Amino acid sequence: MAIRGVLRVGEVAIRVLDLEAAAVHYGRHIGLTEVLQEPGRRYFKAWDEHDHHSLVIREADRAGLDYFAFKVFDDATLTALEHRIRDYGVAVERIPAGTYPRSGRRIQFQLPGGHLMQLYADKDRIGNTLPTRNPGVLPDEGVIRGMGPTRLDHVLLAGPNVSDTTRFFLQVLDFDLGEELLDNDNGMQLGTFLCCSNKPHDIAFVMNPEPGRFHHVSFFLDSINDVYHAGDIMGKHNISVEVGPTRHGITRGATIYFYDPSGNRNEVFSGGYIHYPDRPHLTWDTTQLGHAAFSIDNTPRQSFFEVVT
Numbered sequence: 444m445a446i447r448g449v450l451r452v453g454e455v456a457i458r459v460l461d462l463e464a465a466a467v468h469y470g471r472h473i474g475l476t477e478v479l480q481e482p483g484r485r486y487f488k489a490w491d492e493h494d495h496h497s498l499v500i501r502e503a504d505r506a507g508l509d510y511f512a513f514k515v516f517d518d519a520t521l522t523a524l525e526h527r528i529r530d531y532g533v534a535v536e537r538i539p540a541g542t543y544p545r546s547g548r549r550i551q552f553q554l555p556g557g558h559l560m561q562l563y564a565d566k567d568r569i570g571n572t573l574p575t576r577n578p579g580v581l582p583d584e585g586v587i588r589g590m591g592p593t594r595l596d597h598v599l600l601a602g603p604n605v606s607d608t609t610r611f612f613l614q615v616l617d618f619d620l621g622e623e624l625l626d627n628d629n630g631m632q633l634g635t636f637l638c639c640s641n642k643p644h645d646i647a648f649v650m651n652p653e654p655g656r657f658h659h660v661s662f663f664l665d666s667i668n669d670v671y672h673a674g675d676i677m678g679k680h681n682i683s684v685e686v687g688p689t690r691h692g693i694t695r696g697a698t699i700y701f702y703d704p705s706g707n708r709n710e711v712f713s714g715g716y717i718h719y720p721d722r723p724h725l726t727w728d729t730t731q732l733g734h735a736a737f738s739i740d741n742t743p744r745q746s747f748f749e750v751v752t
């Protein structure tokens with residue numbers, strides 16, 4: 444597969460109430476590598492990512508999402524996408540190189556659900572500690588820590604106008620619709636799961652009356668065994684768990700949902716099918732809401748549909 448457009452979600456910036464407590468959670472317990480400190484901000488990467496950072500935490504008086512950013516293939520792609528976004532009627536702000544640490548230029552725009560999205564092509568590559576010639580398979584002892592995620596996987600965002608946001612991703616950013624959840628009474632899209640790569644979703648949106656809300660950020664684990672190991676870490680450190688280990692009907696991924704100390708929802712995720720652009724999109728409806736969300740006990744959790752930051 445030749446992915447030469449939008450590549451992946453490469454940066455998620457979230458607000459936390461207590462920077463030190465959040466740094467322990469994301470650094471020591473989840474096991475991300477802290478790569479940079481600034482006043483009021485910390486930057487992290489998962490061990491197998493090559494770019495400088497993928498998670499930014501900023502101390503604030505309210506939890507939630509500052510912005511998220513997708514990496515695109517190259518600078519020409521960024522230019523082409525800027526034109527397409529403007530032509531679609533969306534205002535685009537240019538952010539010069541160096542505004543964000545270790546990062547090239549970006550463009551920023553607001554989605555119909557109220558979220559701030561950025562695109563960028565360049566960020567310093569610092570590697571995964573392994574050489575690129577004869578790399579071997581395991582980094583040095585101590586590099587994989589805590590829950591041991593290999594990479595940032597996806598985000599799920601909550602807000603109004605899910606269908607408008609979905610149309611923008613399909614028509615302008617060339618994403619595919621992987622799956623959708625419809626209200627069985629009126630056919631309204633309550634949730635959409637969108638792919639720009641082989642992953643069963645690269646980003647997802649769910650309906651919420653309040654714009655710009657954050658549902659969760661998800662970190663990828665290699666296996667379902669690692670999901671259980673992550674659960675053991677949560678138990679050891681009394682991390683607040685919402686649900687799991689279980690499996691999603693949508694995406695078929697194995698999952699645990701849990702909360703950071705500020706109440707932002709996190710997920711560890713493993714498995715799921717491989718998406719190709721010719722795969723038919725799957726539709727669920729609210730008659731099977733429990734099965735769509737959690738396919739082992741088929742029981743929806745009220746908090747899962749109501750708690751956002």
Ligand code: FE2
Pocket residue numbers: 597599659661710712
């Ligand atoms: Fe997720």
